Amino acid sequence: MAVAEELELTPDAPPAPPPTPLESMRNFAQSPMGKNFLRGLGVAALIGIGVALYMWNQPPEYRVLFSNFNDRDGGAITASLDQLNIKHKFAEGGGAILVPAEQVHDARLKLAAQGLPKGGNVGFELMENQKLGVSQFLEQVNFQRALEGELAKSIESVGAVHTARVHLALPKPSVFVREQQKPTASVLLNLHPGRALDQLQVSAIVHLVASSVPELLPINVTLVDQAGNLLSNNDKDKDKANGGGANKNLDPNQLKYVQQLQLSVIKQVESIIIPIVGEGNVRAEATADVDFSQVEQAAETYKPNSPPELSSIRSQQTSETNGAGNANPAGVPGALSNQPPGVATAPLTAAAPTGAPAAAPAAPTHKDSTTNFEVDKTVRYEQKSMGGLRRLSVAVVVNYRRSVDKAGKVTVKPISPADMVQINNLVKEAMGYNKDRGDSFSVANSPFDGIDRPAEAPLEWWRDAANLPLAKELAKFLITALILLYLFIKIVRPMMRPVFRKIDDFAAPPPVEEPVLEEEDKVDEELITQQELAAMEEDTARSYRENLAMAKKLAAEDPRVVANVIKAWIGNND
16 A cells, blocks of 8 residues: 555556556455445345245235036046146035146146036926926926936946936827827936946946936937947847847847856866966866756657567556347248247247258357557757857967076977876866767967067166155255255354344353353453454455565566665655
């Protein structure tokens, strides 16, 4: 500073060069006002960073996604939002579902693709809001709408049904019997993805609708799914109602019985072969030909007659007749021969005159005999129940035998013929082979493709897409914690250290009561004084070094000015 003052007083000395912007900023920062400014700037930056972190961690703004929905739609909407990983919450009272403002339209489109909200069907509650003076036609229309809505609600209770619509065609009543028409119904079902209705469920829905409408027959109910497939077979029902039309195809119950029978055979075959070849080394399939026809047969058979001596007599009848013989007619034809003979005059013992006719022949004897024998007869009545097995076919594939040596080398080789014979016998016994029935089975030994391949390693946790949202949240909280820790250590703690020191000094007890504490305070004050003196000496040394550097720079750039200053110093000393 002395050199600068001498340069200003010397008329021949040129003006000092202006400080650089860096030097100006440094001098300003070292001044009291600059230090206060930097402190205020640090406090403002700290507040700004805190506000930014607070805003960053604030929950997003929520807006209404849907409102005025029923409980069933609300449950389906929240379940879909959970699957889509969309945050949501309920408004006060649960009358609306709220989602982040930037996801409202996206969520509505995705839920609309799933058919949500369904919009509850209007049932008989429609009849509660009838207005005064409503016509009879409008009452009939409202009743039909209410009935259709109630039926749709009932059908939607089925697990596989997503939504349902019911259309009823109710004809007007007529006083003429010939002009009366039966009501009809059409039901459109929207099934859940991957779900289907079996024939029993279809029949149950048809009968549910038919039983809910007066004079509605099940054959007049049509059931269609969202793909346009006809689920109700009305032609078959009509044939049954008319007493004809036998169905040659299997119904669901029969098909289920065949499948269970085949699965039972497969399970029996695999369970007996797995202990020999190991788990996963055998595959079996079975085909059962089941006869579901119900047969009733009655037969009556007669055998040839047996010899009489071997036959049993059933009944026997004999008849014998003895009587006068029929004499040949004799005498003169005419009236005389028809008159009775006169009184005999000759003795009875008189001999017949010579030339008289011979005496009448003896009376004949008639004998009849009838014998009835038992006839061989066989009557057979046979009734075959449904579900008889006509033929069974089984196919079995056995994998090659796999062995591992001591070095860990895997060797795959076919099964020996002796073992294959044993496996064939086991399969034959397990399936219940019957040659007379025409059963067949086949056992093949072949290597399985891919069974010896190593299992695919699971993805690392950092590659799994399901863990990405969790990782983002953890990174967010970690960055926030690090920033707050850095601000506390570098800014808050140094700024609050004098405040804490003053608080400690203010809260310290009086030095009179605790002489030991007074000595400690004195030691602290001396330590603080030494630190302040050291800081002052450091400032003085820094100022001296800066002035010396400036003088060296000035002497190197303009030695004449330095020489004049030295001459002035020497002249003043004289």
